[in-house]
Amino acid sequence: MVRIIYEHPVDWPQEGLLRVDARIQGEVAVSPDIARRRANGCFNREVALFLIAGEPELILGEQALWRVPAILRLRGFGEIAVVGSMSIDALSGEPIPLSPEQIDTVRERANDLANRLAPTADTTS
Numbered sequence: 001m002v003r004i005i006y007e008h009p010v011d012w013p014q015e016g017l018l019r020v021d022a023r024i025q026g027e028v029a030v031s032p033d034i035a036r037r038r039a040n041g042c043f044n045r046e047v048a049l050f051l052i053a054g055e056p057e058l059i060l061g062e063q064a065l066w067r068v069p070a071i072l073r074l075r076g077f078g079e080i081a082v083v084g085s086m087s088i089d090a091l092s093g094e095p096i097p098l099s100p101e102q103i104d105t106v107r108e109r110a111n112d113l114a115n116r117l118a119p120t121a122d123t124t125s
Contacts, residue, residue: 007061026064028090032056035066035088042095043070047106064090072110083109
């Protein structure tokens with residue numbers, strides 16, 4: 001199954017209903033499996049080794065992108081939480097680079113969760 005999200009570039013109306021034309025078209029050359037593998041490589045090289053790529057979502061808007069969640073996975077705990085995401089161009093397969101600020105945010109979220117789960121040292125002995 002592929003989850004497709006359509007970005008509808010309109011403002012919400014002040015009154016009444018929002019009318020949406022749900023007919024969408026686009027071209028996608030990169031499979032979700034390739035997008036996930038590319039994101040895994042980027043997470044491991046650029047962010048942290050304990051992140052894995054989750055299930056990609058296809059975003060159709062000005063540019064077709066796969067949005068791939070970064071999931072914190074720890075030994076003994078399994079998959080903990082989504083701590084960020086990255087985008088992969090759905091036509092070329094090229095990753096959209098994360099900014100240094102985005103990388104720092106993902107690392108901080110992952111470290112915060114890992115520290116909460118880490119066993120504390122017994123200081124009473």
